[in-house]
Amino acid sequence: MALSDKVTSFDIAALAGVSQPTVSRALRGDKTVSAATRLRIEAIARQLNYKVDRAASSLRKGEARTLALLFFEDPLPDDSHINPFFLSMLGSILKTCALRGYDLLTSFQQLSADWHVDYADSRKADGLILLGYGDWQLYRARVEQLVGQKTRFVRYGSVAASGGLGTVIGCDNRAGGAAVGRHLIERRRRRVAFVGEASDHYPEFRDRYRGLADALREAGLAADPGLHVDALSSEQAGYEATQRLIARGIGFDSLFAASDLIALGALRALDEAGLVVPRAVSVVGFDDIPAASLTRPPLTTVAQDYARAGAVLVDTLVRQIAGEATDHLTLPATLVVRAST
Amino acid sequence: MALSDKVTSFDIAALAGVSQPTVSRALRGDKTVSAATRLRIEAIARQLNYKVDRAASSLRKGEARTLALLFFEDPLPDDSHINPFFLSMLGSILKTCALRGYDLLTSFQQLSADWHVDYADSRKADGLILLGYGDWQLYRARVEQLVGQKTRFVRYGSVAASGGLGTVIGCDNRAGGAAVGRHLIERRRRRVAFVGEASDHYPEFRDRYRGLADALREAGLAADPGLHVDALSSEQAGYEATQRLIARGIGFDSLFAASDLIALGALRALDEAGLVVPRAVSVVGFDDIPAASLTRPPLTTVAQDYARAGAVLVDTLVRQIAGEATDHLTLPATLVVRAST
């Protein structure tokens, strides 16, 4: 609206011949306002294109009717690129927010930054959604502070490693990893390389690795530490890690990348090394990002239900804001078999 | 922060032994506050983890220090999926917003909805960024209303077809289309099919088609209307349109898809029809979405500089909010040759 002619509830009141509080009550649907009066007020409000001033309303009510979405990740060189898996959730998060009557503030931060304090303290948002892969040491400290501040928040991550810190929504990483392992064994693969941090750095990745180990054990095999290379979650990291893996000269017939981004890098490294997928090496990723179906060959991977995840994140946070106690939730992880295995 | 113990500027004032206005002045860096007082206040504020209440500040100052990002698109069946090209801008938009001290409200709407009125009138945001491909008839009406309301906004689109409505940032679609045409002609292609709306529906697509026609004309060729099929901007639409094109039985040796999403669908349709890319048909897209380098074969396309676009959109809007008059800006479009041609 033009800055000059801001329409307020007083303007409506004057035109309707009532007081300002009556306008406020009428528009919020308060039953103490007679239907006739309410209709009259609503008509005038519509005509003047009146909208409740959000700042004034927030100030008075002490709530922002806004959630904050925080993407974060480890400090990486290639900035301003958000992990496509988390980006995929954005659509359903936005949709669910709209459904619940909340706006969404979005931000993208390095995990090392001080994002954790700002939003709740300044009352910009009533709650936080945390989305990202990052160093658990750093992440944990931030999350602890949120808990200490009594900030309402939900995060997507490893339910198994929640550490009692807040409410966690996540997929069943361990079962997903096990499904990958069983699938590779079915395909007569015995020497499975794992590319990705399997330490505490990313609890999700560690769970996936454990799932793989579970499946190998079931089949009477053991995970060979020589076939594990660390990698952060990026295409470049996956590429470099796979090069290191190949350079070791330890034979492997299949490769489980802890995320699809890593898998993309692995495919590139294998291609450059002349290792044909899936003939020489079967490759499996995790996440089922949109790109996974487009690689050469299309990538077998584990799908997380990001649409449902987004909706659940929002709904859980909203319930928390309403004062309910909320529980963790583990969503299924589904193996999607494509031509890379 | 816990709801119970909200820290206000009065608390700081009491501890510092000054009045509330002095706290406000000190924290905003007003020079009338002595350095000693300011340092004392800052120390206490930090210690109490005080943050300026956004709602109160907005109400008093009449500005939200917030921009609203609106993704929109034609009503399509597969909802909650945002066009990857526009999604790619999100990172640089977020980064630039942070740099300029603005928060970003994000929303995803069908073009037919009434998104255009809410944000500015309710003072939720100081300005709007419009991102999407949509029916120009509908879009134009919305944009006109924004202009009528004197809302500050910028949009990404066709500068050529700006219609004098607001400030438009866009890439040089016509030059990009011409580059595609020349490239195909260099590759000895003469019968270029165009898949995508070339009418007023999407002005960007029309510009691309005109660029193609420019290049054909330069080479003494004419665009064959029989080789043009309409398609909205989605993979599915591209797939179906390409099937229709093939069914026509009019020979073509190359295909220019008005967007990469359409190109993805075209590749699928060509593959199913047994037409080998690029041997039988060269394929070119537009946008250079992340997926473009992953298709089989990797897609030749026209890259838009989305990182720069995002930054320019924010900066332009910020200048507009500051009261400056802002101009359209056309960014370069760069042909990226890959294996599909």
Place this chain on the structure above:
DNA sequence: CGGCGCTGTGAATACGTATGCCCTGCGCTG
């Protein structure tokens, strides 16, 4: 040595909404 201007701060207030409390009138009951 008195007044003037400057520096630093306090007092008062406005931003627009939402809500607790009070008041008025009308209908109904005893």
Place this chain on the structure above:
DNA sequence: CAGCGCAGGGCATACGTATTCACAGCGCCG
């Protein structure tokens, strides 16, 4: 017919900040 209850709506106020104005003290110049 008096009193009571309730529906409908007005009055006053609070939310926390930022700004305008007023004012006190001090140094300095004439």
